[in-house]
Amino acid sequence: MNTPPLFSLNSSTLLQSDDFVLFQLPRRFEIDSLELLERWRALQKMAHPDRFSMQGDAAKRLSLQWSTRINEAYQRLKDPLRRAAYLCHLNGVEINAQTNTAMPASFLMEQMNWREALDEAGSAADFDAIEHWVETQITTTEQAVAKLLDLEPDPNAAGAQVRAWMFLERFEQSVRERRDLKLSL
């Protein structure tokens, strides 16, 4: 009680609070992943159902609820793309990846070119080249998102970048699958 916490911790609303409050981390894109990991361990050590297996049903149920909530928040904070989408959401910008597919024409053109390249790829070198391109794109997009969320906050612009990022991740996934398929034959 002597140390003032970062955010006010109110026991009755803690379960409903957002992921950053739950983990006592500042609400920003750049976070210390080691700190996140350590908080997660500390919280699970306290809340995990294994700690309550000899308790009454009420305690067991609560522990399951808490432990689930902690893991849910951890998974979201751990993954940069999901963390970015969540920050957009907290700032009132919904990603709606399924329905909102509007992208700049230049971005779509470039995507199409690379998809064509993927269809034609046959050698390990072909796949390496495509993978290198998509990895670079992801890094650039991540940096742009970090800037738009932390340094010069513009949640709408960040949201557009997050959608592009999702596109790229999906593309990266198809590259991996295609490579496994082609090169294992």
Add this chain to the structure above:
Amino acid sequence: MALLQISEPGRAPDPHQRRIAIGIDLGTTHSLVATMMHGVAECLPDHEGRVMLPSVVQYLPKGKRAIGHNASHAASADPQNTVTSVKRLMGRTLADLPHAQRWSVALVDLPGMVGIQTLEGVKTPVEVSAELLATLRQRAEESLDDDITGAVITVPAYFDDAQRQATKDAAKLAGLEVLRLINEPTAAAIAYGLDQASEGLFAVYDLGGGTFDISILRLSQGVFEVLATGGDSALGGDDYDHGLSEWVLERVGLRLDTASDKSLMLKTSRAVKERLSVDRSARFIVQLSSGTIDLEVRREAFEAITQHLTQKTLQACERALKDAKLKSKDLNGVVMVGGSTRMPQIQKSAEAWFGQAPLNNLNPDEVVALGAAIQANQLVGNHTEGDLLLLDVTPLSLGIETMGGLVERIVPRNQTVPTAMAQDFTTYQDGQTALMLHVLQGERDLVSDCRSLARFELRGIPPMAAGAAKIRVTFTIDADGLLSVQAQELSTKVQAQIQVKPSYGLSDDQIAKMLQEGFETAEVDMKTRALKEAQVNADRILMATQNALSQDGAILSVQEKTEIERLMLDLKRASCEDSAALIEERIDLLAKGTEAFAAERMNQGILQALRGQHIESLK
């Protein structure tokens, strides 16, 4: 041990009272039970000093059965009524089994799960497994001369929801309180005491009789975190036996015509395989009804015919490492588990693939049961040196069917459990008032390539234009890895939910009925059993409440505290009488009366954990 300790309100019962917990490795070929004795985990032997119970059940006339070694001896004499490798049938339908003709027992197609035709009628794999579990429970009760508070049962990490649920049902049927299902490789990691020895990244390679698992774990600060898991729940030592058997039959030009030939052939294959782990060659001698086989088998030949199986395990290792975003050089150690890892080719292949000599210092047959016992002991609250926490993951992705027979993934594989994940869907027809949800498990995109876990319907959606309804589907996975699914239309809050009792669906009523029947044949009074269970339950809850009061009673008002103490006293009184129903009723009352207290304690604990961390990080 006294079933109930009556103590004055406000005074804790003896805190040093030990609760007995056991760990069970329910294996394809052998099963074992272990417990902690004097701070060390030990496997419990039978009357003849043998710790391994062959996972074999023979059904005999008049409701009798032989289990373990006795049944094993009968396997070739009475193969139609002797069930071996039942683990391979758990949670499986006839259509799931690619080699149904290999079985010496007759398999029948039951809704949801395969059945086994015996002279005592059709048995489910759950019932057969329950016989094995009950045998081990009895062994533990006799050797420890005490009641068992609960058990941890191990399952292959790669077991899907149906297989896990079936295992849990079998334990219930065997009268065991399941503290937790834990994954076999994780149990092995605990037994290896990796927590004390070192911190870092480890791979556990577990090749058993019928299943293969690979798990990648990170051990740090008393937390065992599973990073990724993979494997094949239908690949094990049995397959090496079959491979050898088929090769031999082809060489000598014989066929297997009778059930007893099948069983003899397999037994010989297994013996020769084991021989070849020691010697460079072995003689394959067996007398079949169609002729005699006498063939010299060299180790190199055996390794060549089974090489594709070994290769399959390494592919799974590669994928697991990739999922964990690691390279084999990042690993601090590779632990070998399961009897099948005794084969020299497995040791060699693993060493070559991982680029380091695997760890073998514990008995690969016992290590899983030992780890389960350590975890069980911890779960019942017996004090242990290490303050260990296991964080395991889902082995397979989970999703639902969408238009065009495709699977939309909701929970990707390798998520730490317990977990909950949600996704929104919509209707595709104008005025659609119901939605069929088909829950699937697996890594493939097509519904037909995944395992169907359940189907349920969300009804009562108000008529809306196509695409206007917003239906949130939430998947919740508990700490045993078992799934429940909930669907809700968000604008109207119409709800539907299902506890995914996989399609074979043994309902609680069916289990109760099977339990009753089981006890009738075993001539145990069901009522006595129920009363005893209720009393043990009451004891556990009273003790837990008492501990909670002594630790955190200060957060309660005087009235609240008096009320809880009154409820406890009521339960204690009920416990001395012989009505299970009354005890259950008072347990419920106490649970309700302590709900708010439990919630507040939980919140305080979380706050404490956060503050502790926060202060740490400010330093």
